[in-house]
Amino acid sequence: MPTLTKILFGLGLLAVLTACEKPVVYQVNPETVAPPNADKSKLKSEEQYISILYANLFQKALSANELLDVTDVIFSIGDKDLAHEVVISNLMNRPDVKLPPDSLMRADIPGFIHDTYERFLVREPTQAELTWFTNFIESHPDLSTEMVFFAFALSNEYLYY
Numbered sequence: 001m002p003t004l005t006k007i008l009f010g011l012g013l014l015a016v017l018t019a020c021e022k023p024v025v026y027q028v029n030p031e032t033v034a035p036p037n038a039d040k041s042k043l044k045s046e047e048q049y050i051s052i053l054y055a056n057l058f059q060k061a062l063s064a065n066e067l068l069d070v071t072d073v074i075f076s077i078g079d080k081d082l083a084h085e086v087v088i089s090n091l092m093n094r095p096d097v098k099l100p101p102d103s104l105m106r107a108d109i110p111g112f113i114h115d116t117y118e119r120f121l122v123r124e125p126t127q128a129e130l131t132w133f134t135n136f137i138e139s140h141p142d143l144s145t146e147m148v149f150f151a152f153a154l155s156n157e158y159l160y161y
Helices: 002-019 046-058 064-076 080-092 102-107 109-121 127-139 145-154
Strands: none
Touching (some): 046 080, 064 080, 080 145, 102 109
8 A cells, every 4th residue: 555655646746846837038128107197396487387278278378478467366366276267267257269179079089179279278088088078978969069178277277297
């Protein structure tokens, strides 16, 4: 009986040793994963914010006199977020503001989202952002391009470059 045990042990050991394979090593490129706005770390000055906002809404440069007037409005209000809302609202109410029609937004939602990200945030949207905005626009039939532009202009990312 001890010989049979030795033979079975030897066969088992042989089976284990021959069944083991060298582990597979995958060559993976190291990637730094960061949010798309990670490089935006400098806060825009009020003059930069107003000038860029005006250019985004009107597709032309703001005059120096108008820049001074709008800057005075922002500095006269203590709450900067409220001041930005007032300025954006006043600019959006002008007749020469360049907003795409709502029908264009609804006809090509992914294209509208790409264009809006490029226009305001100077980057491509991530797939998650694209999916979220597409679902949001499709599920809110009363949403207008003015509301979307307003939200982008008030976003935290828009305050940085």
